[in-house]
Amino acid sequence: MLYQLSYAPTKRRTVRAAAPRSKPGAFKPGPPPPDAVGRMAAYPDVGDPAPDFTLPSTDGDVNLYERLRDGAVLLVFYPKDETLVCTRQLCNYRDHLSEFRAAGVELIGINHDDLESHAAFARRWRLPFPLCSDPERKVCRTYGALTGGINLRRVAVLIGDDARIWWRHAELRLFHRDAKELLAVIAELRAAR
16 A cells, blocks of 8 residues: 655644555566565575676676686676775775785676776776676676666675686675685685685
């Protein structure tokens, strides 16, 4: 039932039910979108094979399985270029890039912004790793980085050189895993293998 706020002449706020907009029973809500219900959305989890993809990026086309030939890959799904938290996150990873490379891990940033936006963002903040454009959000959806079907959330997915997902973590939009935390996870996973 919909509710409307109305103000009575006495300046007291009262709440009353709104009139139905159509015949009763005419609208039957379906199930919520799959991405809004957590694991109802089928995305690969730890131990699963990582779905391959090819996306345009600031470094030309990026194919996941080609990149895995050189070692592990950390996919970093982030909501938007040039926003405060995303900029801090990617600059933090940039500042520790030599440590990621020493651990045998390549970084790939992904969101739905276009290549122009990615190029300007990468140039302004000197981001030396590829930023992939996924305007149709297919890869984002595949890896469980969408909420409500269209909004991107912060997700990090570590894919090992065996093309399996070694680790994944989803964040609230205002937080991100620090590079040192990620490097510790990578070291722990490498030691366990």
